Amino acid sequence: MKKLNFYAGPSILSEFTIKNTADAVMDFNGTGLSILEISHRSKEFQAVMDEAQALTKELLDIPEGYEVLFLGGGASLQFCMVPFNLLNKKAAYLDTGVWASKAIKEAKLFGEVDVVASSKDANYTFVPKDYTIPADADYFHITTNNTIYGTELRQDPDSPIPLVADMSSDIFSRKIDVSKYNIIYAGAQKNLAPSGVTIVIVKTEALGNVERAIPTMLNYRTHIDKGSMFNTPPCLPIYSALQTLKWYKAQGGVDAMEKLDKLKAAKLYDAIDSSKIFVGTAKPEDRSIMNVCFVMKPEYAELEKQFIEFATANNIVGIKGHRSVGGFRASIYNAMPLESVETLINVMKEFENKI
Numbered sequence: 262m263k264k265l266n267f268y269a270g271p272s273i274l275s276e277f278t279i280k281n282t283a284d285a286v287m288d289f290n291g292t293g294l295s296i297l298e299i300s301h302r303s304k305e306f307q308a309v310m311d312e313a314q315a316l317t318k319e320l321l322d323i324p325e326g327y328e329v330l331f332l333g334g335g336a337s338l339q340f341c342m343v344p345f346n347l348l349n350k351k352a353a354y355l356d357t358g359v360w361a362s363k364a365i366k367e368a369k370l371f372g373e374v375d376v377v378a379s380s381k382d383a384n385y386t387f388v389p390k391d392y393t394i395p396a397d398a399d400y401f402h403i404t405t406n407n408t409i410y411g412t413e414l415r416q417d418p419d420s421p422i423p424l425v426a427d428m429s430s431d432i433f434s435r436k437i438d439v440s441k442y443n444i445i446y447a448g449a450q451k452n453l454a455p456s457g458v459t460i461v462i463v464k465t466e467a468l469g470n471v472e473r474a475i476p477t478m479l480n481y482r483t484h485i486d487k488g489s490m491f492n493t494p495p496c497l498p499i500y501s502a503l504q505t506l507k508w509y510k511a512q513g514g515v516d517a518m519e520k521l522d523k524l525k526a527a528k529l530y531d532a533i534d535s536s537k538i539f540v541g542t543a544k545p546e547d548r549s550i551m552n553v554c555f556v557m558k559p560e561y562a563e564l565e566k567q568f569i570e571f572a573t574a575n576n577i578v579g580i581k582g583h584r585s586v587g588g589f590r591a592s593i594y595n596a597m598p599l600e601s602v603e604t605l606i607n608v609m610k611e612f613e614n615k616i
């Protein structure tokens with residue numbers, strides 16, 4: 262029986278994505294070959310890459326002057342590729358969680374890093390708003406959704422300098438003004454595809470402004486010049502990503518996803534706020550619509566394990582919170598149907614009624 266998948270990543274994918282990927286593993290587009298074994302230089306795979314890039318541009322309304330890359334190495338490799346390619350003297354970073362601080366650590370290897378604000382002292386339960394972005398920095402790096410803490414920045418900030426964003430866990434969940442960004446990157450395993458590929462949107466004009474030598478594989482220019490096929494790309498995850506992109510388009514694009522995501526999140530937060538045993542951990546104004554974090558109220562703390570067991574018995578998996586926060590985290594990414602969120606809410610209510 263198919264379980265209700267609330268894992269934070271790798272995470273739920275649409276049935277359309279999984280089914281089409283499974284079919285292509287057996288026979289890729291009638292080629293008589295599996296997607297696992299066909300050459301990335303074949304015209305059939307080239308068509309997959311071309312369509313995945315074109316659909317990303319269409320869905321995110323990406324203006325001229327930007328390239329879409331599908332790279333290996335995860336979002337974590339982008340923590341170093343971004344400063345390698347863009348940081349001349351100084352960069353500004355907003356510290357909103359573990360992923361942001363890992364990005365900061367890498368940037369420090371390349372130059373001065375101005376951490377404009379941090380919510381670390383509050384265990385990252387909110388997104389700082391009171392800060393000044395230095396006008397003389399090369400870029401301002403943000404993490405739009407903080408997967409572990411369930412906080413999110415749902416607008417493109419106003420910035421005197423170009424933005425760089427880690428959108429790993431909320432890309433395709435809203436319209437973005439791409440023109441404000443030099444780089445947007447996202448590991449695929451939260452809202453797009455199985456792990457193994459990272460989508461990177463690069464403003465070509467932003468490149469070529471650093472003095473240092475950049476190793477070939479870490480240079481965005483290499484991948485742009487070779488159409489994201491300088492070396493063998495992660496073919497299977499890219500094929501899956503294309504299926505998800507097609508599914509997004511069929512659902513009505515990112516506006517439709519946002520509408521559904523907001524509805525799912527509102528229902529779940531309402532259930533948490535009206536519960537006598539559960540309480541949310543993120544500041545209400547910064548709550549994520551992708552990762553919903555909550556705990557037992559202190560007087561019910563000993564029931565935590567029991568609730569996980571009850572949820573598991575009801576076919577729900579992946580709601581244990583990250584070890585640094587504890588409690589529960591329901592990741593309700595784009596592919597999560599409303600009915601699954603409603604089931605979780607019912608299970609929470611049932612548990613509350615029987616204790």
Ligand SMILES: *Cc1c(COP(=O)(O)O)cnc(C)c1O
Pocket residue numbers: 270334335336337338360404406407408427428429430448449451
């Ligand atoms: C999961 C995640 C990452 C790490 O991604 P990898 O692909 O495992 O390197 C980075 N940033 C955010 C916001 C994430 O959610």
